[in-house]
Structure formats: structure tokens, C-alpha cells
Amino acid sequence: MDIWEYFQSREREIGEQSAAWDEGVHPYAEEHGSYGQRGRIWGRLILTDQAFLQVHEVVEVTGTGVHRIEYAYFVIYDGAELWGIERDPTHDPALHQHDRDHNRFPCDVISFNDALTMAWEVVSSEEELRADTDT
Amino acid sequence: MEKRYYTADGLRRSLDAFEERFGMSSEDFYAAYSAYDAERMVGISAFYRHSWASFFRDWRRLSGDDFAASVKRELELA
Numbered sequence: 001m002d003i004w005e006y007f008q009s010r011e012r013e014i015g016e017q018s019a020a021w022d023e024g025v026h027p028y029a030e031e032h033g034s035y036g037q038r039g040r041i042w043g044r045l046i047l048t049d050q051a052f053l054q055v056h057e058v059v060e061v062t063g064t065g066v067h068r069i070e071y072a073y074f075v076i077y078d079g080a081e082l083w084g085i086e087r088d089p090t091h092d093p094a095l096h097q098h099d100r101d102h103n104r105f106p107c108d109v110i111s112f113n114d115a116l117t118m119a120w121e122v123v124s125s126e127e128e129l130r131a132d133t134d135t
Numbered sequence: 136m137e138k139r140y141y142t143a144d145g146l147r148r149s150l151d152a153f154e155e156r157f158g159m160s161s162e163d164f165y166a167a168y169s170a171y172d173a174e175r176m177v178g179i180s181a182f183y184r185h186s187w188a189s190f191f192r193d194w195r196r197l198s199g200d201d202f203a204a205s206v207k208r209e210l211e212l213a
Contacts, residue, residue, distance in 0.1 A: 004136065004138065007136060008136060011136070026137070026139050028136065028139065029139045029140060029141045030138060030139070030140050030141075031140070031141060031193075031197075032140040032141060032142045033142075040141065042186060054182040056182065056185060056186050056189065058189060058193070070185075070189055072181075072182055072185040072186065074180070074181060074182040081180060081181060081182075084181050084182065086181075086185055088185060088188070088189075090169065090188070090192075098181055102181060
């Protein structure tokens with residue numbers, strides 16, 4: 001597998017979860033000279049009129065497949081950060097998540113698909129909370 | 136899917152965009168990021184912090200700046 005096959009599989013997951021990149025944005029890129037072995041995803045997935053998921057991945061092909069050596073997924077709702085999860089090898093712990101107050105907690109690895117599912121759940125909870133507040 | 140590529144020059148232009156948006160050099164930002172100095176990164180969202188730092192590391196690697204810094208350090212120690 002090279003990173004373009006990985007990017008294609010990512011596109012399928014996004015379509016299956018009813019999300020879409022910002023129009024006109026090209027989120028996938030290969031590192032020039034890596035011969036399909038390293039690349040990045042960077043952009044935001046539109047979830048609703050108020051919410052989107054920011055996505056960043058650095059991916060590398062190794063002997064056992066494609067690995068996300070860095071990633072960040074953050075849910076933004078009405079301009080505010082509600083939830084985020086990161087793998088940053090320069091931070092301790094490298095795997096951590098953030099709540100809406102930007103408090104940091106250690107966490108386990110999360111797949112992109114699960115992060116997108118989580119993003120929908122966070123957005124859904126926020127919309128229910130706001131609907132309750134409005135009534 | 137149309138294939139697109141990035142290079143050290145392309146990452147440099149990305150860093151320029153971050154610098155223009157947030158009004159600080161990538162070197163200053165990365166020093167603050169590495170030191171967990173939140174006060175020096177006020178107004179920069181967590182996602183942009185993560186991305187900026189990652190782009191900066193890769194730009195240094197691809198531009199050979201890491202190696203140049205190592206040579207400079209070695210000369211200082213000699």
C-alpha cells in the first residue's frame with residue numbers, strides 16, 4: 001500500500017459518515033521525493049452549519065502498513081473548540097485529548113473513523129444541550 | 136484523486152502563512168510550543184499549534200536545517 005491508497009480509503013470513510021471537506025480544498029499531499037511513502041492530510045470536514053472537524057495527519061508507510069505518526073482531530077462548534085485528540089511525539093504524553101477548556105488528559109490511540117464518530121456524538125450532544133437551554 | 140506534493144519550499148510558505156496570521160516567527164512559536172508556554176501562544180488554537188509545530192519540524196528536516204544546526208553546534212563545541 002502507498003499513501004494514495006490510504007488517502008482513498010480515508011475518502012470512503014468520510015463519505016460513509018456523511019462529512020465533506022471544505023469546497024475547493026485539497027487536503028491530501030505526498031512528500032515530494034518519498035515515492036508514495038510519506039504524506040499529510042490537512043483540512044476541515046464540514047459536519048453541520050455550525051460544526052466542523054479539523055484534521056491533520058502525518059502518515060508514513062513502514063513494513064507493516066501505513067502509520068499515522070502524528071495526528072490531530074478537533075471539533076469546532078460555533079467557533080469554539082469542544083473536543084480534540086492528538087498524537088504528538090514531542091509532547092508528554094504523546095497521546096492526549098483536550099476538553100472544551102483545553103485541559104489535557106492521556107488517552108489511547110483512536111482511529112480516524114472513531115474520531116469522526118466521536119465528533120458527530122460531541123456535536124449531537126452540544127445541539128441537544130443548546131436546544132434544552134433555548135426552551 | 137489528483138496527486139499533489141509538498142516540498143521544503145511549500146512548507147516554508149505554509150509557515151509564512153502561520154507567521155502572518157499569528158504575528159510571530161516560527162522559531163519563537165516552536166520555542167513556546169516546546170516549553171508548553173501557553174501565555175506566549177494565546178490566540179492560537181490547539182489544532183493550529185499542533186499543525187504549525189509539525190510543519191516546522193518537517194520543514195527543518197526537509198530543508199536540511201536540522202543538519203546545519205548540528206554542524207553549528209559542533210563548531211561551537213570544538
